[in-house]
Amino acid sequence: MPGCIRKWTGSDWLDVFKPNYIVTDMIATSPSDIWSLSANYNGELYHYNGLAWQLTDTGTRTRFERIFASGPKDRFIISSTGVILHQRD
Numbered sequence: 001m002p003g004c005i006r007k008w009t010g011s012d013w014l015d016v017f018k019p020n021y022i023v024t025d026m027i028a029t030s031p032s033d034i035w036s037l038s039a040n041y042n043g044e045l046y047h048y049n050g051l052a053w054q055l056t057d058t059g060t061r062t063r064f065e066r067i068f069a070s071g072p073k074d075r076f077i078i079s080s081t082g083v084i085l086h087q088r089d
Contacts, residue, residue: 017053019046024065029072037064037077045077058085 005017022039032050043060045067046053058064063080070076073089 017048019053024063025067027067027069027075029069033072035067035069035075037067039063041080058087060085 004015006013007016008014017034017036019036019038021044024037024039026034026036028034032048034048036046036048036053038044038046041061041063043058043062043064045056045058045064047056048054058077060079060083062083064077064085065080066078068076068078075087077085077087079085
């Protein structure tokens with residue numbers, strides 16, 4: 001079952017992200033640069049730019065397991081088969 005990311009406003013919890021997929025890993029380099037991996041076997045990578053979540057084309061259809069970032073424009077994504085995808089903006 002998918003989870004939910006929530007933020008405390010000081011008086012109540014606010015749903016920030018409620019994906020319709022199971023998340024395998026997430027990473028954030030800032031409040032407006034968050035990346036989320038889907039557990040589906042279709043290479044889904046989602047990016048939050050501070051305003052909305054968008055599906056990002058990875059060029060692969062494998063299941064991703066982990067994501068690491070050395071900064072906001074440099075990501076390493078590890079697939080379930082051990083393939084490493086390096087993305088730079």
